[in-house]
Amino acid sequence: MPPKVNLEKCDGCKAEQEPLCEQICPGDLMTLNPETKKAYCRSLRDCWDCMSCVKSCPQGAIETRLPYQIGYYQAKLIPLMGTNRITWTCIDLNGKVERFSFKTRND
């Protein structure tokens, strides 16, 4: 189940013409549920786990979960986007935490 949307955090990008995750997904997979006005991935099987939606969400509402067939529950990888930097926090299935921070653009 690749992108998992936290329904508490997702505000449906109310202020935008189109939700940011929906704008960006290279596979046209993210969209809003017309009833709840929250985002969801319309076809989990087609997701590339490129994490573009995760990086784009202003609420930090999307988490990439690998398909269970590929990776065990419940590791996490969370990006934090800065202007010229990205910081990733990775937690493995035993709870071990690693942090990586690097430049994404020259200043």
Added chain:
Amino acid sequence: MPQERKLPTRLEDVEEVLVETDILVIGGGNAGCFAAIEAKKLNPNLCVTIMEKAHIDRSGCLAAGMDAINTYIRKERTIEEFVRWSRSQAGGLIREDLTISLAEVLNQPTEQWEKWGLPIEKDEDGQYRTRGKWDISIRGSEMKVILAEKVREYGCQVLNRVVATNFLLADGRVIGAMGFGVRDGKMYVILARATIVSTGGCAGLYKPYTNDGVDSHHHLWYCPFNTGAGYAMGIRAGAEMTTFEMRWCATRTKDFNGPIDTISVGYETPMINAYGEKILQERYAHLGGDAAPRFIRANVPMEEWLNGRGPCYVDTRGMSDEDIREMKIDYLNERPAFVLFLAARGQDLKKEPIEIYGNDPYIVGGHTASGYWIDVKRATTLPGLFAAGDVAGGTPNKFVGGCAAEGMLAARGAVEYLKTVPALTRPDAEQVARERQRIFAPAIRQAEVGEGIIPREMEERMQRLMDEYAGGVHQFFRMNGIQLQYALKNIRILKDQTKYLVARDLHELMEAHEVIDRLDVAEVLLHHLLFREETRWPGWQTRTDFPERNDEKFDCFVNSRRDPATGEIAVFTRPYEQLIPGDRYLP
């Protein structure tokens, strides 16, 4: 507020958008964006339009980023060396004229990207740091976003979420393209004085081995959203194609299906089998050992499995802590979810090496030689149409730098061509009406008949056929003529059945065209595989009924052309032209 989006239910309801431009770029990925910018640099007064099925900020191969540019010629190296290397990696079969002209401008996009803000690592002497011979390390996580910003800055017009479906033709010339908006449900008719196609390669022809549940079906190495549209449009319009039989099968990380060069080239980790043997050196030394051509390296882990010596790994156990950390950073720049994969396995790379396996085969002209048959100006055999990147044939081993450079070359060719085309050509109304009918047929059928075949069903049938009868990963890439004939017969049935496709929303309409396009690519691929009655690149192309290389008959290009009037596919050969002397099988 989100826009309203509607799937048309009657052809009469489909709104038509007419766009007029000087240069149309189809596919705003790596090559397409560089092409658009180059055209604007050459002449800022030109109107340059990009037609992109996704959003150019993160579309195509570069969506998640890249950690390396695999092709950069450092000061101390020469173009001849580059050609020799590329030629040997591809088993001796490349277009040397195309490779030389590419090499002449190869470094420009990389240097340009750096000026725009892409972080690239440097040596003490100020040169880009290489890993291996031709690869340089970058921090490319945001490289597509940076490129897209420049596309806008240079004043290119961008049509995001517009899916190209066919070229517009007049007297055999390409005069633009047609497609539909996956957001607005409108038909797009784009008239252009010159057209560049850069839609990338073709994924999803073959069943991946990760498809056991619903959630990982398209967990592919190649971008699953590049579904061969550019090839298919060319095939339908009668463009000459080359070398489809040189499929891109590679060694990838097992299960995740992720890139492997990061570890094996970047950190020089050896490939080992279940018994710890360094397989390239110990078992395949006669084929070049660690420097063996790409197809040998791709085939090796599969051969080991076949011979009872799998699983295979890249041995990370000798890496330092610092290198492991650096390697994870590389992955975070390219396929971040692979770092998650390692975490989800709780894998300590100092104790457990990374398992490797083959991938489902792709058609990717940036890696092998498959694609449009072009000349040095990147003109295809259809006047008015230029091709660049993974969609263009003849030049394997282009990768990021080469595809971008080819985009520049295609733009130069297209701008020069404009001199011969003073005005736009109006298309005949019948052609547009026919395409409108073809594009929206699955939506209309859903409205009128209410049932049929959904794109996913057809896609899975196609992928299973190709996997089992045309040398997929489950068959260890092997095939024979009888299997290929069986696949061809069934692909033809599927092509005929596309008239029963239904689409229930605009996304599904796009999926319908993705499968229609891939069927056209699959049919041509099967013809190529059948024609080459030899085994030139074991792994990429393994014919069990013709296990040897046959230089007498097949040391040449295999090309094809579909006759648009009859649908017949003619397959023929073109001679090899050697420009750089030396043994073509050696670097």
